[in-house]
Amino acid sequence: MKEWLTVAMPKGRIFHEAVDLLRKAGYDLPPxxxxxxxxxxxxxxxxxRFILAKPMDVPTYVEHGVADVxxxxxxxxxxxxxxxxxxxxxxxxxxxxAVAGLPEQTIQDVxxxxxxxxxxxxxxxxxxxxxxxxxxKLNGSIELAPLIGLAxxxxxxxxxxxxxxxxxxxxxxxxxGITSRxxxxxxxxxxxxxxxxxxxxxxxxxxxxxxxxxNNSAE
Amino acid sequence: xxxxxxxxxxLGMRDTLPLLYETKKKIRRKMEAxxxxxxxxxxxxxxxxxxxxxxxxxxxxxxxxFKLMDQxxxxxxxxxDMTSPIARVAGSSLKQEPYPLRLAYDANVFRAQQxxxxxxxxxxxxxxxxIGDGTTSADGEVIALMIEMLKKAGVGQFQVAIGxxxxxxxxxxxxxxxxxxxxxLRRFLYEKNYVGYRQHVKxxxxxxxxxxxxxxxxxxxxxxxSIERAYELLPGxxxxxxxNELSNLYAILESYGAADxxxxxxxxxxxxxxxxxxxxxxxxxxxxxxxxxxxxYDELLAKFDRPAQATGFGIRLxxxxxxxxxxxxxxxxxxxxxxxxxRRQEAIELAREKREEGKMVVLQDLNxxxxxxxxxxxxxxxxxxxxxxxxxxxx
Numbered sequence: 001m002k003e004w005l006t007v008a009m010p011k012g013r014i015f016h017e018a019v020d021l022l023r024k025a026g027y028d029l030p031p032x033x034x035x036x037x038x039x040x041x042x043x044x045x046x047x048x049r050f051i052l053a054k055p056m057d058v059p060t061y062v063e064h065g066v067a068d069v070x071x072x073x074x075x076x077x078x079x080x081x082x083x084x085x086x087x088x089x090x091x092x093x094x095x096x097x098a099v100a101g102l103p104e105q106t107i108q109d110v111x112x113x114x115x116x117x118x119x120x121x122x123x124x125x126x127x128x129x130x131x132x133x134x135x136x137k138l139n140g141s142i143e144l145a146p147l148i149g150l151a152x153x154x155x156x157x158x159x160x161x162x163x164x165x166x167x168x169x170x171x172x173x174x175x176x177g178i179t180s181r182x183x184x185x186x187x188x189x190x191x192x193x194x195x196x197x198x199x200x201x202x203x204x205x206x207x208x209x210x211x212x213x214x215n216n217s218a219e
Numbered sequence: 220x221x222x223x224x225x226x227x228x229x230l231g232m233r234d235t236l237p238l239l240y241e242t243k244k245k246i247r248r249k250m251e252a253x254x255x256x257x258x259x260x261x262x263x264x265x266x267x268x269x270x271x272x273x274x275x276x277x278x279x280x281x282x283x284x285f286k287l288m289d290q291x292x293x294x295x296x297x298x299x300d301m302t303s304p305i306a307r308v309a310g311s312s313l314k315q316e317p318y319p320l321r322l323a324y325d326a327n328v329f330r331a332q333q334x335x336x337x338x339x340x341x342x343x344x345x346x347x348x349x350i351g352d353g354t355t356s357a358d359g360e361v362i363a364l365m366i367e368m369l370k371k372a373g374v375g376q377f378q379v380a381i382g383x384x385x386x387x388x389x390x391x392x393x394x395x396x397x398x399x400x401x402x403x404l405r406r407f408l409y410e411k412n413y414v415g416y417r418q419h420v421k422x423x424x425x426x427x428x429x430x431x432x433x434x435x436x437x438x439x440x441x442x443x444x445s446i447e448r449a450y451e452l453l454p455g456x457x458x459x460x461x462x463n464e465l466s467n468l469y470a471i472l473e474s475y476g477a478a479d480x481x482x483x484x485x486x487x488x489x490x491x492x493x494x495x496x497x498x499x500x501x502x503x504x505x506x507x508x509x510x511x512x513x514x515x516y517d518e519l520l521a522k523f524d525r526p527a528q529a530t531g532f533g534i535r536l537x538x539x540x541x542x543x544x545x546x547x548x549x550x551x552x553x554x555x556x557x558x559x560x561x562r563r564q565e566a567i568e569l570a571r572e573k574r575e576e577g578k579m580v581v582l583q584d585l586n587x588x589x590x591x592x593x594x595x596x597x598x599x600x601x602x603x604x605x606x607x608x609x610x611x612x613x614x
Contacts, residue, residue, distance in 0.1 A: 065507020083508075085411040089418075181414055186509065187502035190378040190482050193440065 002047045005195050008062055008070030010055035014180055017092040018071045025202040059084055059183060068188035069196060074178045075157055079118045085189055087200055088182035091207050095159035097121065099173040102146050115145030116155035125155070125175055143167040231332050231340025242540055243343070247325060250345050250368045250534070257364050259323040259347050264304035266327075270294035276522045277303040278493040283330045285340075297329035302531060303519065305348045310523030318351020318527055339537055346513070346533035350520065353528030355464050358497045358515060359471030365511055365532050366477045369501060372534075373543045376504040379480050381468070382487025384494045384514070386461040390436060390453050394429045404433070408488040413437055439485035443469055449485055468497060489514065499532070503542035510538045553579045555598035557591065560584065562604040569602065 009015055016034065023029055027046055041050040053061055058072040059082035070084075075097055077086060097118070115136045116122040126133045136151055143163055145151040157178060158164060164171060182203060184196055228234070235243065251261070267287075268274060271294070274284055279299035287295050298304055301324045309320055325345045332338045347364060349357050362379065369377055387408070391401035407416035420433045432452050439445045439452070446465045450458055465483070472478045480501075489498050489512055498514030513532025520527040554573060558566035563584075570580045581598065585605060588594045595601045 063507060065505070083411070086414045089414045185507050186411070186500075187507050190380050190484070190502045191376070191504055193482065197440075 003192055003195055004047050004049055005069065005192060005199070006049045006051060006067045008051050008053050008058045008067035008072075010058050010071060010073070010180075011052050012055060014055060014071065014073065014093045015052070018090070018180065021090060021092055021203065021206060024206045025199070027202075056080070062183050062185050065185045065187055067185070068192055069182065069184045069199065071180050072183050073157075073180050074176075075118060075121070077181060077183070078121045078176070081120070083186065085184040085186060086181050087184050088204055088207065090180045090182055090203065091210070093159075093180045094178070095157045096177045097155060097175040098158045098171045099125075099153055099155055099175065100143075100146075100158070100164050100169045100171050101153040102168065103170045112153060113151040114153050114155055115142055115151035117142060118155055121175070122155040143169055229340075231338060233339055233341070239540070242545070243536055246372050246539060246543065247343075247345060247536065249371045249373070251323075251325065253364070253368045253371050254323045254345075254347060257321075257360075257367075259321040259364075261323045261325065262305070262308060263324070263326065264298070264301070264308060266298060267295045268298050268304060268307075270296045272523075273298060273303045273307055276306065276519060278490050278516075279330055282333070285329050285331055298326070299330050300328050301326050301344060301346060301533065302348060302516070305531075306350070306519050306523045306529070309348075309350050309527070310520060310525035314525065319357070320350040321347070322350070323347045343536040344533040345536060346511075346531060348529060348531035350529040350531075351527040352530075353517065355467045355497075356471060357528075358530055359468055359475065361513065361530050361532055362468075362499055363472060363475035363477045365499075365501065365513065365534065366472075366475075366480055368534060369503075369511070369539075372539055373545065374503050374510070374539065375543075377480060377501055377510070377542075378482050379499055379501045380482045380484040380487055381465075381497065381499045382484050382489075383461055383465060383497050384488065385496045386449065386453065386458075386465075386485060387436070387488065389457050389461065390432070393453060393457075394425065394433060395423075402491075405488055406491065408486050409491050413486075437486055439483070441483060443483065445483040445485065464497070493519070497530070503539075505544070506538060506542045508538060510535055510542055552599035553581055553597070554600045554602065555581045555583060555595065556602045556604060557583045557585055557588065557594070558604035559606065560586065561607065566604040569604070 009018055019029060019033060027048070029043060033041065039052050041052070043050070051061065051067055055073060056076050056079070058070040059076060059080045061067040062070040062084045063082040071090065073093060111132050111134045113134045113136055114122055114126065115138050117138060117140070119135045119137045123135050136145065138145060142154045142156045145154055146169065147167060153172065154169070155175065158171060161171065182200065189196060254261070270284070270286060274286075274294070274296035277299050284299055285297040289295050305322055305324065309322070313320060323346070325343065327341050327343050329341050332340050345368070347361065349361055362381070366379060387405065388401060391404055392398065395401050395404065404416065404419060407413070407419060416437065417434060420430055423430070436452060439449050446462060446469065449465070450462045452458070453461065469478065469481070472481060487498055487500065489500060493516055494514040495517040496515035500509040500512040503510050511532055511534035513530065515528070515530040517528040520529055556566050556570050566582060570582045573580045583594065585591070
């Protein structure tokens with residue numbers, strides 16, 4: 001009998017892309033999966049248990065071993081620095097972390113304020129740039145901060161740039177590209193290695209297949 | 220600064236209440252018995268050491284050390300592990316003792332935690348060091364001993380992952396040419412970042428064969444057959460030496476009857492620059508973190524002026540308790556003798572009698588108890604020596 005595997009999934013935007021990917025990898029996930037409001041979903045025939053977590057919390061569940069594997073954005077991995085294996089780049093939910101601000105904004109000399117959902121990433125980035133900044137942690141609607149004078153700049157993820165544009169902000173610096181990653185708990189990686197290796201194998205075939213298609217169509 | 224609440228403890232410090240205390244004691248004793256039966260001798264070392272000696276020699280990251288100052292202004296550390304103190308002892312107090320030394324410890328170690336304050340910053344480790352023996356038999360012995368300890372302690376399902384730092388290092392240096400580039404790549408493995416590793420390899424200016432070899436390294440996980448595959452990554456005499464070492468180790472552990480828990484994992488890098496050869500970690504079911512880890516550290520002893528090859532491991536008792544998940548009953552049957560002052564003499568004699576029989580006895584003056592019924596309920600057996608007439612009733 002195959003062992004049960006617990007998969008931590010991010011709710012929201014990434015969820016549908018991740019489910020799509022799992023289906024392409026041959027996992028038989030029922031249609032009602034897509035808009036269930038349950039937080040725990042058991043797929044008996046695949047022996048998979050899905051837990052639906054806030055994207056920022058996925059690495060936490062995996063690090064503590066209550067989920068064996070998970071799907072988490074690289075932005076979250078950088079921010080949380082959890083002790084988990086980052087095994088595969090799933091190349092879904094592509095976006096990037098950027099510094100943005102109002103155009104023609106004069107930056108305060110002493111310690112410009114930076115609002116962000118990613119205080120660790122932001123402070124590391126500005127430290128590496130040799131810039132002295134004050135980081136202000138916000139939990140959402142980051143674009144608001146420069147508009148009403150809470151901060152001079154923001155660090156946030158940008159996917160299409162539409163939100164920035166609609167709020168009259170411009171991108172100032174590109175920090176790092178972000179995609180979703182397949183992450184694994186270190187203990188599960190040994191104890192359930194067969195099931196996990198199989199999943200990684202199947203997912204990587206889908207991911208590589210798709211990126212090859214893209215390369216071909218680009219040629 | 221606000222003052223702490225009266226019940227607060229420094230971050231990461233924990234109390235051990237009777238139930239857990241008994242559980243730990245029992246597990247500790249089982250493991251100590253195994254260690255002793257393998258001829259290892261227990262030693263104890265001070266809780267405080269100098270930062271410049273033990274602190275800087277230890278494998279623990281600098282920011283995880285608890286530092287304080289002594290009256291002369293020298294920096295001290297709360298010992299972050301037991302390996303470096305034992306190396307210090309081997310190089311000083313035990314200098315005259317011939318190698319190999321087989322030493323064991325059971326001690327609390329201290330590591331300040333980076334994330335989330337609730338994680339233990341002080342925890343008990345039971346472990347051993349085998350110093351002055353560079354043979355693969357020594358590696359086999361310590362791993363077999365660890366497995367035996369885990370089994371005897373009562374861990375049901377567990378796996379031991381075995382890697383080889385020397386092998387990884389040689390593969391990297393042979394392909395990348397220098398230490399600096401090798402270390403850069405090794406850091407990705409240390410950080411468990413396979414994605415970053417692959418990206419880094421792709422960006423390197425190397426032949427596609429060499430890139431392929433580096434990428435194949437990530438697949439060297441699994442059973443015995445992974446050892447054979449490893450040879451393809453490092454052909455030649457050096458590779459042969461490592462492969463022989465690993466196959467020998469596997470064979471040795473088979474002889475110990477311990478091979479069923481083994482997993483080869485040549486991507487295992489448990490520390491950036493401390494270990495030099497075979498390394499290992501063990502994992503139990505239902506616990507996301509390793510319960511023990513160890514490996515060969517052939518460079519540490521030189522820092523204490525007595526160069527030697529050495530290997531050893533530490534088992535974390537707190538995690539082991541979690542993995543076993545069985546609590547002892549609070550110390551079985553305690554007899555209570557509740558007496559009134561006029562019959563104190565009789566009660567004391569009775570208590571002595573029973574204690575000599577090996578019973579656990581609480582002797583309690585009636586006047587010191589507020590609620591006799593509640594008190595009586597704590598005991599398996601209660602004897603009342605109350606009032607003037609003879610022995611009191613038993614309930």
